[in-house]
Amino acid sequence: MHALTETPRLTRLALLVGVAAATVGVIYGYDSSNIGGALLYLREDFSLDPAAEGWVTSTVVFGEIAGALFGGALANRVGRKPTMVLVAATFTLFSLLSGIAPTLIILVIARILLGVTIGISVVVVPVFVAESAPARSRGAFLVLYQVATVTGIILGYLIAMALAPTQSWRWMLGLAAIPGLIITLLLLRLPDTARWYISKGRPAEARKTLTLIEGDGVDIDREIEVITAGFASAHTSSWRDLLRKPYLRATIFVVGLGFFVQITGINAIVYYSPAIFESMGYTEPVTLLGLSALVQVAGLVAVFISLMVIDRMGRRPVLLIGIAVMIVANVLLIAVFAIGGGSFDGALTVLGFIGLVLFTAGFTFGFGSLVWVYAGEAMPSHLRALGATVMLTSDLVANVIVGLAFRPILEASGTLAFTILGAMAVAAFLFVARLAPETKGRPLEDIGQFWENGGSWTPRR
DSSP states (O other), rough: OOOOOOOOSOOOOHHHHHHHTTTTHHHHHHHHHHHHHHHHHHHEEEEEEEEHHHHEEEEEEHHHHHHHHHHHHHHHHHHHHHHHHHHHHHHHHHHHHHHHHHHHHHHHHHHHHHHHHHHHHHHHHHHHHHHHHOGGGGGHHHHHHHHHHHHHHHHHHHHHHHHGGTTOOHHHHTHHHHHHHHHHHHHHTOOOHHHHHHHHTTTHHHHHHHHHHHHHHHOOHHHHHHHHHHHHHHHHOOOGGGGSSTSHHHHHHHHHHHHHHHHTTTHHHHHHHHHHHTTTTTOHHHHHHHHHHHHHHHHHHHHHHHHHHHHOOOOHHHHHHHHHHHHHHHHHHHHHHHHTTOOOOHHHHHHHHHHHHHHHHHHTHOOOOOHHHHHSSSOOGGGHHHHHHHHHHHHHHHHHHHHHHHHHHHHHHHHHHHHHHHHHHHHHHHHHHOOOOOOTTGGGHHHHHHTTTSSSSSOOO
């Protein structure tokens, strides 16, 4: 199959698709970090111990798992765009409910419902972007989702820091409704993807969308033929196809990658950065939140670097470099906690801060960027939404484990906490080196060939 002719410049709608869809990551990131600030005051209002903090933090992830499980099926049935609009609108509603929750039970229910919306979004957005973006820019478009996510994380910490003098966890949680509303209005302007229109037998709408996104320099008839042929050769999109050859290897890869993305501990840093800095001897809430925001700023810089190199270096090198940096960061943090014990001086706190910066930068450069790329690229067209579902469900299951386990382990021993995360990072490096495909510049309709050839772009003889 030949690569399609591409336009030298992106059209206005192509840019709008990439930016609008990716910015859904803002609400995902904001919700991940604002709970870190809110916990500083929730623990007092509701008398939470470290284990209870883990449960309050992780309730949203239980909802995310539920949302991810049916997010792919929902996107296949009603469309990518309507699903994303529904996500943004309901996120707005449940954020408001979190802010006005009169009891801990209501807050937990609101966060579970928030999780459902986020779980759907993390499945649907990568599929939407991958199916809409030109092949030469697809990696960068998908990395934009991580840019938006890290931006949301920073925004959450900064707003929590600004509100720290008021000690108002309600405003910290409720203000998430504002980006939710803005993103809802932005998404309403987008069409659905040409591939979804074709899957539903609506070629005229697919042609119109492709023309607006690709511009005048692309053979639209040829592209319609290629996309249609991809669906025609597949016939079905059954869950059973994920568990049998030739796509079983692909399923093992996406499930394993999703699991390693979270089990290596990034959300332990996002959720509990203030607690980690507390364990290093910092005490002032503004300092705790400010340092947490600075860590994420380093992550944002790293993801911009990833954005610039992803379509030149390729997926595998970027991912492996990022994981290697995480391994180095874990070694540094293990040493800091082992030497410091229960008492940290100036030098150790600086080294601890550097370790968290390296950890976050390594993650956002590699895993943070590539999880969305592979969620959109790793499966052939007929299994793309289901593949994203199992990948991101695996990701969220690992997130629950980290959310519940890290805080008590950190309380007992920072050395042990980062030793475990370091071991997971080493295992992740070996897994990626063995199984990750290089999808740079490949048309989406060609991805299935890699798995049909037993994990190679060269057919077996």
